[in-house]
Amino acid sequence: MISLLGFTMMACFIFLIVTRKMSALLALIVVPLVFAFIGGFAKDLGPMILEGLSSVAPTGIMLMFAVLYFGIMIEAGLFDPLISKILSIVKGDPLKVVFGTAILAGLVALDGDGTTTYIITVSALLPLYHRLGMNPLILTCVSMMSFGVMNMLPWGGPTARAASALKLDVNDVFLPLVPVMLGGIVWVLFTAYILGKKERKRLGVMNIDLSKDLSQHQQAAALESNLRRPHLTWFNALLTSGLIVALVLGILPLPVLFVIAFSLALLINYPNLDIQKKVLGSHADSVVIVVALIFASGVFTGILSGTHMVDEMANSLIAVIPEELGGYFALITAITSLPLTYVMANDPYYFGVVPIIAQTAEAYGIDSVEIARASILGQPIHAMSPLIASTHLLVGMAKVDFGDHQKFIIKWALGTCTVMIIVALLTGAISL
Structure with missing residues (x-):
């Protein structure tokens, strides 16, 4: 249930900023607040938001x-x-x-x-x-x-x-x-x-x-x-x-x-x-806009982490992988690193999710070093994440709309990840 709530929240957030229904600043605050109330976390909002800030x-x-x-x-x-x-x-x-x-x-x-x-x-x-x-x-x-x-x-x-x-x-x-x-x-x-x-x-x-x-x-x-x-x-x-x-x-x-x-x-x-x-x-x-966005992202990440949505989202993605695909865990890790690193900061992903993936992959005979390499291949998508401070700095300095930037770069960034995954497979950095 919490996992579904998290995925729905991210979908709403992305929809609102890409369609320019709401500014990134407001969406980073309003969307998680609404979903926290829906999920019954209202009484814990104070500590969660303060932790994020x-x-x-x-x-x-x-x-x-x-x-x-x-x-x-x-x-x-x-x-x-x-x-x-x-x-x-x-x-x-x-x-x-x-x-x-x-x-x-x-x-x-x-x-x-x-x-x-x-x-x-x-x-x-x-x-x-x-x-x-x-x-x-x-x-x-x-x-x-x-x-x-x-x-x-x-x-x-x-x-x-x-x-x-x-x-x-x-x-x-x-x-x-x-x-x-x-x-x-x-x-x-x-x-x-x-x-x-x-x-x-x-x-x-x-x-x-x-x-x-x-x-x-x-x-x-x-x-x-x-x-x-x-x-x-x-x-x-x-x-x-x-x-x-x-x-x-x-x-x-x-x-x-x-x-x-x-x-x-x-x-x-x-x-x-x-x-x-x-x-x-x-x-x-420029300073006010950039700093306001950073603290707004703190509200978002605080609620995302405090409600354990991010943990449940990661576990759900891992759970849906069929057992017969276990031998492809390195490739699956590379592919899932794209959405996971977009909705998560590096610390919770690498210290929270990747060890779970690596432990699961070992059961299928896949070395953890391959999982480590595969997990890095989503970085061009991670760089786009609204949870990354420098992303807001970039669009703020260039004076472009955040949603316009996301729509413009997405296919090229996906292309970067695709090329790197293919090269990783061809060179043996990760294996099938």
Whole structure:
């Protein structure tokens, strides 16, 4: 009964945001509240919601200061040379722009963090998309697809969680997945080619020097806003590089790193109090929207976990697998990882569901290392999940509708997962 309630709730939630009957912010709060009342959990709502809010509080804090930090970097002009360089290469060709999006997002995603990937990619390329009249949904789609594949790196999170949950060596899990990731990257580039070709056909190639055009625009913006700090580019570049290195090495918790970096950036670039207010005010809308979405997702996950809907949903999916299909458990795990990682955060999936699957698979002679690899193959779909903070950051920064983004990316993300599953089967990373 609880399982059915959970699946119905997820279906209603997805329907409401995809059809734009309700904003993601409201749906994340209203839908679980309604279903909690239907399920008879009204008296427990307080503790469940507070638990959910507590769990996302560090993420909300981190994203708030991350948005403000990179907002300062944008205002100070840190990314102006990067944008100009990209423009000089693409020569106003939408196809090259989309390829550049895939490559830039993939390179930045080497740090394994979706927040950093999206902030840097969107900050650098959104002005270019606007200048060329390109569809920003392509920017969000290709950026997310690149991150979805690169997130399989051992330090990205899912691989380490899968190995830890099943007490496996990370290298045993990851190394056979390298060809699988390469297959996923090829699919992402293929998607970029298809989407870029369509934009080139729609818009044509602009035969102008966009780097000069943008440079003039940046100079005009600098004079108008008086916020550009070209003499501090070296400092901002070092600070940003140091921040990214610290993120990768895990020197301090992410919220702490961004709080420190934000403070230094604001103090050095804009010591004047009136200018500080102007800079912070110009990014207030983005901060409020993103942080509100994060805490709304805390309400959703708190109710989903507190009512045990997520546990029952996972158990139901496992229970419906016929015994004669037991030998295909690795493939089944890969396929079911798509919906499961969409409706669940990584921690409950890898530490709660995957061990159950692995234990069941052992009865059919399937090694747990294959289950670990299979469980990671749904990451491109997981990256789309409304329960992931960086997803809301991406659509918020690009100023696109969450439902429109979901409808646009779904078939391409499913394609990524399909290609990776096929490559995994062909290379023996998982077996039939």
